[in-house]
Amino acid sequence: MRRGAMLDLVLSNKEGLVGNVKIRGSLGCSDHEMMEFKTLKAARRAHSKLTTLNFRRADFGLFRDLLGRVPWDKALEGRGAQESWLIFKDHLLKAQEQCIPTKRNSGKNARKPAWMNKELLDKVRHEKEAYKGGSKHR
Incomplete structure (x- = not known):
């Protein structure tokens, strides 16, 4: 808060994503204050x-x-x-x-990327398993 004026603006990329905004004291010797807010679960659940x-x-x-x-x-x-x-x-x-x-x-x-087909996924999985198996024997 600066001379009684509070900036109460929190930017997000979705409406309703941020809630419960509170002022939480001064930030060191600065005249700026920390803000606490919660990210609401309902807004995060949307599947992309x-x-x-x-x-x-x-x-x-x-x-x-x-x-x-x-x-x-x-x-x-x-x-x-x-x-x-x-x-x-x-x-x-x-x-x-x-x-x-x-x-x-x-x-x-x-x-996964569009070019990552089943054959490539199987190869990557095989390489990961070989790496894990190889590291156990060292």
Whole structure:
């Protein structure tokens, strides 16, 4: 509190995430004071749903065709690197939206990268087991 004025603003990325805000005394010799607050459980329980591109169901033929139809010489003529990149990126994202469907991952699958398939997971698991087994014998 500074001369009777309290800053009562706590920033978070979700509404209702923070509650029970209290002032908890001075911070050393400073005129600033510590604040205590609780993160509310109900707001944290929401499962995050990650949307990823589903490359297994992608139509790469159409993707190649859509990008091949763009008259790149005319589209990029007289443009700088930054502007050319933005034009290319715009065409690429539009083609991606049309040709590569998305899928929702939640729970356990949301924690691993999209490229991490069962075969790679098995190899990683095997390496971890071999490492653990090797460290026991030392």
